[in-house]
Amino acid sequence: MTAIFFLLLHLIPDFPLDYISTACGPVSASHHGLSNRGKGPAFTSEELESLVDGVLPLYEQLYGLPDQQRHSTAYHGTMPSNGEQLILLDVLAARKDPQGLSGEVLLGGVPPDANFKYISGYVVQDDVVMGTLTVKENMQFSAALRLPSTVTKKEKNERINKVIKELGLTKVIDSKVGTPFIRGVSGGERKRTAIGMEIITDPAVLFLDEPTTGLDSSTSNAVLLLLKRMSRQGKTIIFSIHQPRFSIFRLFDCLTLLAAGKMVYHGPAMDALKYFQSIGYVCDTLNNPADFFLDVINGDSTALAVFKPEDINLGNIEHGDPRDTTLAEKFASQYLSSTYYKNTITELEKLSAKTKEKAPLTFKRVKFRTSFCHQLNWTTGRSVKNLLRSPQASIAQLSMTLFLALVTGIVFFGVKNNFSGIQNRVGALFLMTANQAFGSLAAVELFVVEKKLFMHEYISGYYRISVYFLSKLLADFIPMRSLPGIIFTCIAYFMIGFQPKIECFFIMLITLMMISYTAASLALAIAVGHSVTTLSNLVTSIIFIFMSIFSGVLINLKTIQVWLAWLKYLSIHRYGLNALQINEFVGLTFCSNLSTPLPLGPDCTQDSFCECTGEDYLELQDIEVSTWGLWYNLVALASLSLIFLTIAYLKLHFMKKSS
Numbered sequence: 286m287t288a289i290f291f292l293l294l295h296l297i298p299d300f301p302l303d304y305i306s307t308a309c310g311p312v313s314a315s316h317h318g319l320s321n322r323g324k325g326p327a328f329t330s331e332e333l334e335s336l337v338d339g340v341l342p343l344y345e346q347l348y349g350l351p352d353q354q355r356h357s358t359a360y361h362g363t364m365p366s367n368g369e370q371l372i373l374l375d376v377l378a379a380r381k382d383p384q385g386l387s388g389e390v391l392l393g394g395v396p397p398d399a400n401f402k403y404i405s406g407y408v409v410q411d412d413v414v415m416g417t418l419t420v421k422e423n424m425q426f427s428a429a430l431r432l433p434s435t436v437t438k439k440e441k442n443e444r445i446n447k448v449i450k451e452l453g454l455t456k457v458i459d460s461k462v463g464t465p466f467i468r469g470v471s472g473g474e475r476k477r478t479a480i481g482m483e484i485i486t487d488p489a490v491l492f493l494d495e496p497t498t499g500l501d502s503s504t505s506n507a508v509l510l511l512l513k514r515m516s517r518q519g520k521t522i523i524f525s526i527h528q529p530r531f532s533i534f535r536l537f538d539c540l541t542l543l544a545a546g547k548m549v550y551h552g553p554a555m556d557a558l559k560y561f562q563s564i565g566y567v568c569d570t571l572n573n574p575a576d577f578f579l580d581v582i583n584g585d586s587t588a589l590a591v592f593k594p595e596d597i598n599l600g601n602i603e604h605g606d607p608r609d610t611t612l613a614e615k616f617a618s619q620y621l622s623s624t625y626y627k628n629t630i631t632e633l634e635k636l637s638a639k640t641k642e643k644a645p646l647t648f649k650r651v652k653f654r655t656s657f658c659h660q661l662n663w664t665t666g667r668s669v670k671n672l673l674r675s676p677q678a679s680i681a682q683l684s685m686t687l688f689l690a691l692v693t694g695i696v697f698f699g700v701k702n703n704f705s706g707i708q709n710r711v712g713a714l715f716l717m718t719a720n721q722a723f724g725s726l727a728a729v730e731l732f733v734v735e736k737k738l739f740m741h742e743y744i745s746g747y748y749r750i751s752v753y754f755l756s757k758l759l760a761d762f763i764p765m766r767s768l769p770g771i772i773f774t775c776i777a778y779f780m781i782g783f784q785p786k787i788e789c790f791f792i793m794l795i796t797l798m799m800i801s802y803t804a805a806s807l808a809l810a811i812a813v814g815h816s817v818t819t820l821s822n823l824v825t826s827i828i829f830i831f832m833s834i835f836s837g838v839l840i841n842l843k844t845i846q847v848w849l850a851w852l853k854y855l856s857i858h859r860y861g862l863n864a865l866q867i868n869e870f871v872g873l874t875f876c877s878n879l880s881t882p883l884p885l886g887p888d889c890t891q892d893s894f895c896e897c898t899g900e901d902y903l904e905l906q907d908i909e910v911s912t913w914g915l916w917y918n919l920v921a922l923a924s925l926s927l928i929f930l931t932i933a934y935l936k937l938h939f940m941k942k943s944s
Contacts, residue, residue, distance in 0.1 A: 444485060506532050722829050799919055836862050
């Protein structure tokens with residue numbers, strides 16, 4: 286079993302906010318009866334309560350520290366790396382879904398304000414940063430949306446430049462962060478960029494989830510030294526870290542060790558070796574203390590046989606059981622009889638007496654720091670930059686549209702006004718409709734690819750949900766759904782030889798765009814909330830296939846069973862194809878043996894010629910031939926598009942955004 290170290294670098298005195306008092310002032314964070322009854326990493330309510338109660342007293346322990354240590358006090362603890370440390374971090378950061386939890390976390394002896402998560406910073410493990418933007422542009426985005434509107438542009442730029450200088454990012458200030466398709470900055474520079482986007486707002490508390498993940502030892506050490514330096518400047522920094530090396534471990538001031546949800550040690554980090562030696566565990570001179578502690582509390586290392594062979598569970602060594610409660614209980618009982626525990630209890634009792642005298646905080650309505658229009662301007666601008674700087678998918682889609690338009694034009698080139706011309710026209714129009722629908726499957730990725738980025742930024746108070754949704758529609762959805770219809774119409778219309786009327790050309794253009802909008806809206810309604818596009822693509826494709834069946838080309842709609850007939854009213858293909866056929870066939874006349882249109886000439890006798898107009902064909906297909914018949918189908922497409930977009934927005938709005 287591996288483990289996670291949980292660290293806190295505490296702030297200097299005279300901290301100005303009400304959410305957390307200073308170490309001298311007092312500092313407190315307590316928990317009462319917190320339990321987890323929801324889904325997630327499996328541990329009992331007693332274990333979670335012990336887990337949180339075991340780490341939170343590290344705040345109170347500051348009372349017993351010398352003044353010089355209060356300026357920068359580092360804490361870390363160990364716990365299994367299967368999600369518990371993230372739950373604890375989310376609880377402290379007020380980002381944990383309250384469903385399934387009971388009890389309360391107190392900061393400064395009172396519940397945190399409703400705006401606490403907006404005034405604190407949170408750097409997630411995956412470094413959710415827009416890779417197509419430069420280091421400076423990412424920080425400008427954070428500053429523009431998270432700093433109050435009272436802060437001038439000049440002040441924001443000065444703060445950005447100061448943060449970039451402090452983080453050592455001056456050399457890469459204009460370099461793109463990087464994506465799988467764009468070479469960007471190094472892993473350490475990317476991590477520092479993510480940290481910079483959080484500290485640009487001068488947060489009261491900074492949380493980090495495993496900030497050294499994916500970094501080499503040298504870069505990890507540099508990041509931790511940066512955090513240590515920030516703590517010296519008056520920041521409260523709390524983070525989890527995975528098996529730190531000794532140069533990082535020695536930065537810690539106070540150590541908390543947890544096993545199976547039970548505290549096995551809490552006290553000064555440099556006294557931990559002495560404590561474990563007193564209970565019979567001696568660390569080898571060349572061994573990393575952090576690794577030694579993990580081996581001891583997990584009981585999964587054969588190296589411990591030299592000291593405590595009776596404590597080794599061979600079953601755990603083979604299977605890596607993270608729940609050796611017998612060993613954990615033994616360590617916990619030994620700790621309960623230690624002086625470290627007694628000192629902690631003494632300080633907690635003092636804190637408890639002071640907490641009862643404090644009045645609870647009044648919860649405030651959470652407000653964004655910038656206006657709707659300001660947020661929309663910045664989010665739309667970022668989406669446009671992202672689209673222009675990562676054109677691979679867009680170019681591929683437009684190139685495929687261009688190719689299919691040419692193929693369609695070549696296959697149906699120069700249709701005639703005879704009976705074969707009717708079939709060719711219908712085939713071409715059906716192909717164009719299907720191409721617009723299936724080509725819109727790319728819209729599935731619109732809210733899936735940036736899901737983590739959106740969730741992090743929304744929780745951090747960057748923008749409203751409606752702003753993000755509207756910005757994606759304006760900057761990505763509408764342009765990328767409009768261009769395919771324009772390209773296809775401009776190429777195929779004249780190659781096939783549809784009616785040479787300007788109004789017919791633009792009606793076809795508008796209809797193809799409406800088909801694309803509606804199909805893409807359906808794809809969004811299905812995909813929003815999913816983390817991968819595979820299932821959404823499959824479901825959407827199947828729906829499009831069924832819609833094409835009810836388009837009226839593959840089967841006569843009059844012959845469909847009554848209990849299935851209602852499905853035609855949900856078919857995007859039917860509405861789009863009907864509008865295209867009305868636009869093309871009205872005003873045309875066809876004959877069976879001549880390729881020239883009517884009026885009848887001397888060569889078209891009653892015996893050798895059967896006359897058919899476009900209106901006759903449309904009536905035969907049960908398509909209403911009128912101006913309203915055309916607009917009815919366009920209105921139906923617009924209505925379906927609005928319904929699907931509403932569903933997509935509601936799914937985005939009610940999507941679970943906290944852990």
